[in-house]
Amino acid sequence: MASTLKDVARLAGVSVKTVSNVVNGYPHVSADVRRRVEAAVAHLRYRPNAFARTLRTGRTGVLALVLPDADLPYADDLAREVVHAAGRRGYRVVIEHERASPDPDEGRSMPVDGVLVGGPTPPAALTGVLAAAERPVVLVGGETPDGRWDRVGVDxxxxxxxxxxxxxxxxxxxxxxxxxxxxxxxxxxxxxxxxxxxxxxxxxxxxxxxxxxxxxxxxxxxxxxxxxxxxxxxxxxxxxxxxxxxxxxxxxxxxxxxxxxxxxxxxxxxxxxxxxxxxxxxxxxxxxxDTKLLAREAVARVAARIDTPDTSVAEVTVPHxxxxxxxxxxxxx
Structure with missing residues (x-):
């Protein structure tokens, strides 16, 4: 039998609302509580009901990871860690290649709640890819071309x-x-x-x-x-x-x-x-x-921006x- 929010809440010793807040990426949860809930989610292998969440919130529960070149060696490691970090927050991930079209929605098979762009990309190409984006965007690892998008990466x-x-x-x-x-x-x-x-x-x-x-x-x-x-x-x-x-x-x-x-x-x-x-x-x-930390911080950032789209652009630096x-x-x- 599939685990429920109540099962996770009981194991973590918190309320169902708190579990929901953690799973949906709300930022105002203490680090200790978040760790307990995430541990309970992993132990019980809890997976949110994506269809029910879409009906309730109007969100898809899906993130897109856009890679400038899927053949680059770092792509597999980054994709694996992003999928893992997103899953712990109840998101699924679709992985896409950079497109020549400036519209990131062109050809996309499903709507998404947020976009992660991974790896080094020439600024001109990146600007073209994201110019028409109408959803939260977080750059993962690359340089920020003009400060319009959140970035998570090393200095x-x-x-x-x-x-x-x-x-x-x-x-x-x-x-x-x-x-x-x-x-x-x-x-x-x-x-x-x-x-x-x-x-x-x-x-x-x-x-x-x-x-x-x-x-x-x-x-x-x-x-x-x-x-x-x-x-x-x-x-x-x-x-x-x-x-x-x-x-x-x-x-x-x-x-x-x-x-x-x-x-x-x-x-x-x-x-x-x-x-x-x-x-x-x-x-x-x-x-x-640290690719695992990079992915975790990037997913946390895009989840926070999905919840609060009007927050100021952030630069999150991870150590090297x-x-x-x-x-x-x-x-x-």
Whole structure:
């Protein structure tokens, strides 16, 4: 027999109304009560009646997770954690790819209560995708293009600065970067680029124009192509900071194909802590992000905005951790 709200309330030692508040994502519930209710929901495997909730509230109980590229390595991890975090709040999740159309509703098979946009996306493309959105939107992990939408993620400028500073501490001085967007050529730098530049200037170094390369998508192939260009320069860099682990893994392959040793000739670091980087040869230094916490905070934020649409735009920052591995290890070069 399926569990009911009363069953959850009895196990958690709270009222049925309190359970309803937690399940529906109301923000004004103490952390201790929320933990007890969520534990009871998980133990009893309680699932709200989506049809009944739609009739009662006019809501669907469905969130959309829009991924700029479902083939990117982080997509599976993020989708799994978002589905889990949403389920604990009584939401189902539909996963969609970024569309060329500026209307996020075009082709959608079902209405949704809120939209989560995951991962790094070029600002121009993101603005086009969300321009017509008429529901709560939360960006998960990417940069906020103009402050119109809530964002949950790491301080990407600080993460980039930490990654670059790690290379500097390893004795590297000709540090290149892969992952800039085309918009940065004529406009202000995006946060990752700003953090990279800040670390260099803090060490008394001037950023070299030819050492900052574009990557329209953060794929391995983009990292490979950009690294081939960098490694063919007369005064090639002795380190490469990549804006994602996928770019860094592609860059390390480019170094291998060019006969360049990692880390002996060039150190490489990324962002994201993909499992692949833990088993690459050499293992990849990275900036690690807690995907489970990221998803939990993002779902909490979109649920709060669904309940109170007129609240001011929020920026929720989750911590990051530098993880040094073999690809930046000091060697006798």
């Amino acid at each position: 990407v400028a600080r993460a980039a600065e930490d990654a670059t500073a790690h290379l500097l501490r390893a004795g590297r001085r000709r540090i290149a970067a892969i992952g800039a967007y085309p918009e940065e050529i004529v406009g202000a730098p995006q946060p990752r680029t700003a953090g990279y530049h800040r670390a260099l200037r803090g060490a008394g170094l001037t950023p070299v124009a030819g050492h900052l390369l574009l990557a329209l998508r953060h794929r391995r192939a983009d990292g490979y192509r950009a690294a081939r260009i960098l490694l063919a320069q007369p005064h090639r860099p002795d380190a490469i900071f990549c804006y994602s682990d996928a770019l860094a893994i592609g860059a390390m392959r480019a170094a291998f194909d060019a006969g360049v040793r990692v880390p002996g000739d060039v150190a490489v670091i990324g962002i994201g802590d993909l499992e692949e980087g833990r088993y690459s040869r050499p293992t990849l230094s990275t900036v690690s992000v 951790t530098l993880v040094p591995r073999e690809s930046t290890r000091a060697t006798d070069r």
